[in-house]
Amino acid sequence: LPCPPDKSLSHRAALFAGMAHGTSRIRHFLRGEDCLNTVACLQAMGVAASWEPDGTLLITGKGLEGLQEPADVLQAGNSGTTMRLLAGVLAGRPFYSVITGDGSLRGRPMGRVGDPLARMGARIWGRGGNKLAPLAFQGGELKAIRLTPADWRRFDEMYQRAGTSYSLYQNGVPSGTVQVKRGMWSDTADALYALPGCATLTPMASVRDRKST
Numbered sequence: 205l206p207c208p209p210d211k212s213l214s215h216r217a218a219l220f221a222g223m224a225h226g227t228s229r230i231r232h233f234l235r236g237e238d239c240l241n242t243v244a245c246l247q248a249m250g251v252a253a254s255w256e257p258d259g260t261l262l263i264t265g266k267g268l269e270g271l272q273e274p275a276d277v278l279q280a281g282n283s284g285t286t287m288r289l290l291a292g293v294l295a296g297r298p299f300y301s302v303i304t305g306d307g308s309l310r311g312r313p314m315g316r317v318g319d320p321l322a323r324m325g326a327r328i329w330g331r332g333g334n335k336l337a338p339l340a341f342q343g344g345e346l347k348a349i350r351l352t353p354a355d356w357r358r359f360d361e362m363y364q365r366a367g368t369s370y371s372l373y374q375n376g377v378p379s380g381t382v383q384v385k386r387g388m389w390s391d392t393a394d395a396l397y398a399l400p401g402c403a404t405l406t407p408m409a410s411v412r413d414r415k416s417t
Contacts, residue, residue: 207232209232209233209234209235210234211234211236211238211239211285212285214230214233214234214236214239214242215238215239215242215283215285215286215289216289217230217233218230218233218239218242218243218246218253218261218263219242219246219289219290219293221263221265222246222249222251222263222265222271223265223267223268223271223293224265224267225265225266225267225270226264226265227262227263227264228262228263228264228265229260229261229262230260230261230262230263231259231260231261232259233259233260233261235259237281237282237283238281238282238283238285238286239283241279241280241281241283241286242283242285242286242289242290243261243263244279245274245278245279245280245286245290245303246263246265248274248275248276248278249271249272249273249274250266250270250271250272251263251264251265251266251270251271252264268296268297271293271297272299273299273300273301274301277302277303277304277338278290278301278302278303278304279303279304279305280303280304280305280309280337281305281306281309282305282306282308282309283305283309284305284309284312286305287303287305287309287314287317287337287339288314288316288317290303291303291314291317291321291328291339291341292317292321294341294343295321295324295326295327295328295341295343295346296326296343296344296345296346297343298343298344299343300340300341300342300343301340301341301343302338302339302340302341303337303338303339303341304337304338304339305337309337310331310336310337310338311336312336312337313335313336314330314335314336314337314339315334315335317339318330318334318335318339320349321346322334323349324346324347324348324349325344325345325346325347326341326343326344326346327341327342327343327344328340328341
């Protein structure tokens with residue numbers, strides 16, 4: 205039996221394609237509102253997206269350096285995944301941006317986004333002491349950090365997964381090692397490849413960015 209489209213993978217496939225050079229073909233993309241919000245945000249940053257008759261999504265990116273400052277506020281709708289993952293991207297790009305969502309999303313705590321990224325040197329502003337959307341970013345160079353379970357004790361299991369994911373999606377770390385301590389790994393290993401160059405993966409160990417070959 206064919207597998208149904210997956211929302212988590214669809215978000216990430218679109219994001220990786222938008223940060224890559226050239227055209228990517230994504231088959232079985234979930235055309236739900238949340239995933240389409242991610243595509244729309246990428247389009248607002250200059251990424252081209254179109255659909256083939258069979259439902260294949262074509263995304264043409266110009267690399268990380270090709271992402272452009274959006275002319276308007278980015279809309280995540282009700283998609284917390286869109287906001288969390290794009291937060292890491294926006295924090296590392298050299299332009300100003302704002303991302304918001306519907307009433308429900310604006311009421312969800314986003315300290316899981318702001319706190320670790322702020323430790324990396326990101327400049328983020330939001331309501332409620334930078335904990336609630338809309339979130340504004342003045343992107344720029346970020347620094348590598350070490351994430352341990354102690355950093356996440358105030359978050360439940362879901363928050364740990366979300367925090368690991370967007371923190372590793374941030375793409376402005378110029379060098380060094382982003383470490384994810386044992387006990388924090390989840391289904392977000394794919395996000396490691398968003399680091400500059402290519403990442404060397406060892407379970408529960410460190411992620412070292414190096415030059416592509």
